[in-house]
Amino acid sequence: MKGLFITFEGGEGAGKSTQTRLLHAALSKLGHTVHLTREPGGSPGAEALRELILFSEAPLSQRAQVLAHMAARADHLDSLILPALARGESVICDRFHDSTLVYQGYGLARGATRDLDFIRSVRGLLACEPDLTILLDVPPELGAARVASRGGKTDRYEQEAIAFHQRIAAGFDTLANEEPRRIRRIDASRTPDEVAADILSVVMNYLPS
Ligand code: TMP
Numbered sequence: 001m002k003g004l005f006i007t008f009e010g011g012e013g014a015g016k017s018t019q020t021r022l023l024h025a026a027l028s029k030l031g032h033t034v035h036l037t038r039e040p041g042g043s044p045g046a047e048a049l050r051e052l053i054l055f056s057e058a059p060l061s062q063r064a065q066v067l068a069h070m071a072a073r074a075d076h077l078d079s080l081i082l083p084a085l086a087r088g089e090s091v092i093c094d095r096f097h098d099s100t101l102v103y104q105g106y107g108l109a110r111g112a113t114r115d116l117d118f119i120r121s122v123r124g125l126l127a128c129e130p131d132l133t134i135l136l137d138v139p140p141e142l143g144a145a146r147v148a149s150r151g152g153k154t155d156r157y158e159q160e161a162i163a164f165h166q167r168i169a170a171g172f173d174t175l176a177n178e179e180p181r182r183i184r185r186i187d188a189s190r191t192p193d194e195v196a197a198d199i200l201s202v203v204m205n206y207l208p209s
Contacts, residue, residue, distance in 0.1 A: 002085050002086065002088065003033075003084060003085045003088050003089045003090040003091060004091075004131050004132070004206055004207060005081065005085055005090070005091050005093070005129075005130045005132075006023075006090065006091070006093070006130060006132045006133070006134065006203065006206075007092075007093045007094075007096040007097075007133045007134070008092070008094050008095065008133070009095060009096070009098045009102075009133055009136070009172060009183075010136035010137065010143075010172065011138065011140055011143045011165055011168045011169055011172065012140075012143045012146075012147045012157070012158055012165060013138065013145070013146030014143055014188050015138070015146075015188050015195065016094050016095070017038075017094060018192050019188075019192070019195060019196060019199060020036055020092050021036065022192070022199075023196070024036040024092055026196070026200050027090065027203070027207075032207070033088075033090065034089065035080065035081075035084050035089060035090070036092050036094075037076070037080060037081070037091065037092070038093065038094035039073060039076060039093060039094065039096055039099070040068075040069055040072040040073075041072065041076070042080055042081075042093065043075050043076045043079040043080050044079075045072075045075040045079070046072035046073070046075045046076040049068060049071060049072040049075070050072060052068065053065065053068045053069060053072065053156070054155035054157075055155060055156070062104055062115065063115075065104050065108065066104045066119055066122065067122070069099075069100050069104070070100070070122045070123075073126060074126060077126060077128055081093065081128065082128065090207075096130060096133075097123050097126075097130075098133060098135075098183070100123070101116065101120070101171070101175065102171035102172055103157060103168060106167050106170065106171025106174070107157075107167050110167065111167075129182075131182075131206060132182060132184065132202070132203065132206050133179075133182055133184065134186055134202065134203075135172055135175075135183050135186065136186055136188035136195070137172075137185050137186060137187055137188055137189075138188045138189050139169070139189065140162060140165035140166050140168065140169045143165065144162060186199055186202070
């Protein structure tokens with residue numbers, strides 16, 4: 001039996017790392033074998049690409065960013081996600097295809113049809129879609145304030161102006177409206193415990209009893 005593939009999506013400062021960790025702990029406690037991973041990254045090769053994609057000072061064209069994220073994803077799929085799912089184990093992944101469509105498609109390319117189609121074509125070639133996507137919804141201004149209060153080094157995308165992050169929020173909104181069965185929107189402006197309880201009740205409906 002194939003395992004459950006759950007992805008988390010959202011803008012900056014939505015609380016994805018906290019919530020993926022809490023869900024991983026809750027499912028493990030219930031006796032499920034679950035892998036917690038992230039993108040870009042999640043395998044040694046993809047983590048090396050992550051450094052280049054997020055922190056290299058060299059500019060990268062929009063299409064190059066799409067293909068770099070997809071190259072990292074291919075390695076992550078081949079070395080971790082697909083083998084785990086094939087063994088019947090579940091995978092929780094912090095960001096996946098929807099982030100590419102939103103950041104590179106709606107954010108950088110401002111939703112141009114040609115660019116969205118390019119991303120969708122490569123996505124189709126990788127041929128792996130999540131069973132469930134949790135979209136953590138926070139106003140971009142609140143997300144930006146959370147990132148600023150966290151401190152530390154900022155990546156290529158966090159450095160973008162607020163208008164970019166508003167396009168990201170609108171892009172996720174568009175995807176959630178297009179695919180309401182797969183993408184479940186959760187209000188992430190509440191306390192971590194409230195958000196985690198909502199997520200667990202959504203996920204429980206997808207797990208074999
Ligand atoms: P994060 O670890 O905070 O989620 O940072 C990853 C950054 O990479 C975040 O700004 C979103 C961005 N990103 C893309 O632009 N495209 C992608 O396909 C993925 C997976 C992430």
